[in-house]
Amino acid sequence: MIFKGALAGLMLTALTAAPAGAAVSVVDDAGHRVTLAAPARRVIAMAPHITELLFAAGGGAQVVGAINYSDYPPAASQVPLVGSDERIDLERLIALKPDLLVVWQSGNTARQLAQLQQLGIALFFSEPRTLEQVATSVERLGALLGTTAQAAPAAARYRASIAALKAQYGARPPVRVFYQVWDQPLYTLSDRHIIGDAIRLCGGVNVFGGLKVVAPSVGIEAVLQENPEAIFGSEAHDAADLGIGMWQPYRRLLAVERGNLFRLDGVLLTRPGPRLALGAAQLCQKIELARQRRTAPPNQ
Numbered sequence: 085m086i087f088k089g090a091l092a093g094l095m096l097t098a099l100t101a102a103p104a105g106a107a108v109s110v111v112d113d114a115g116h117r118v119t120l121a122a123p124a125r126r127v128i129a130m131a132p133h134i135t136e137l138l139f140a141a142g143g144g145a146q147v148v149g150a151i152n153y154s155d156y157p158p159a160a161s162q163v164p165l166v167g168s169d170e171r172i173d174l175e176r177l178i179a180l181k182p183d184l185l186v187v188w189q190s191g192n193t194a195r196q197l198a199q200l201q202q203l204g205i206a207l208f209f210s211e212p213r214t215l216e217q218v219a220t221s222v223e224r225l226g227a228l229l230g231t232t233a234q235a236a237p238a239a240a241r242y243r244a245s246i247a248a249l250k251a252q253y254g255a256r257p258p259v260r261v262f263y264q265v266w267d268q269p270l271y272t273l274s275d276r277h278i279i280g281d282a283i284r285l286c287g288g289v290n291v292f293g294g295l296k297v298v299a300p301s302v303g304i305e306a307v308l309q310e311n312p313e314a315i316f317g318s319e320a321h322d323a324a325d326l327g328i329g330m331w332q333p334y335r336r337l338l339a340v341e342r343g344n345l346f347r348l349d350g351v352l353l354t355r356p357g358p359r360l361a362l363g364a365a366q367l368c369q370k371i372e373l374a375r376q377r378r379t380a381p382p383n384q
Contacts, residue, residue: 140235
């Protein structure tokens with residue numbers, strides 16, 4: 085659900101915009117208050133979506149380190165890497181002398197987080213789980229970096245894009261959706277992931293949205309029983325990747341019967357950064373196509 089009114093105002097009160105040299109303080113996504121004596125000048129992003137958020141907040145010049153797959157914006161490819169999603173090079177990280185580490189609460193392992201917490205460097209935990217939290221993430225990081233002048237309009241542009249999608253699709257007839265992350269084993273995403281909010285934005289209903297695990301494993305029989313009207317998955321990367329093509333033999337599955345097996349850019353949809361507005365737009369368009377196919381022949 086997108087935060088509005090008083091709740092959005094409450095979130096914004098957590099931001100403390102200050103000139104260079106003055107203390108700044110925000111609340112991160114884990115509920116911790118992060119206070120810096122002065123805006124951060126050397127920041128390390130510990131996940132690809134964090135790199136995108138920092139650049140969107142106007143802090144690209146202050147990002148001195150990143151993790152693998154930090155490939156957007158193009159300038160991010162020039163940022164030195166401090167490791168991968170599997171292993172962090174602590175010596176290299178320390179050598180970069182960061183004054184702020186932005187970590188991914190559920191993406192970095194518990195061991196990695198414990199190691200980083202022992203360094204005595206300020207940590208901001210990033211875990212946007214709603215579309216609105218992407219905007220507040222940009223604003224809060226902008227406050228920590230002293231780049232509020234760039235962060236505020238970036239957040240406003242993103243919010244406007246999301247609002248336009250909600251106005252266009254939010255009240256449309258619901259479409260039951262299955263979002264497939266991987267086929268072997270079969271994984272999906274619940275509404276505890278930001279993709280659930282994107283599906284709702286488009287007037288969709290995530291058939292496994294109520295599960296408590298963020299990325300639950302489900303069986304083929306469970307999907308067949310739910311009989312979703314549309315199935316979404318990422319683009320295939322090689323011929324051996326069946327992906328959503330695995331459902332083609334199940335002719336009585338509603339999504340197959342109506343030709344509603346859709347491939348989307350998984351990066352745009354699963355990375356909780358401002359480009360999520362583009363991914364959500366693609367998702368909404370396909371869900372709307374599924375609506376149109378209720379009365380039209382499939383594959384049109």
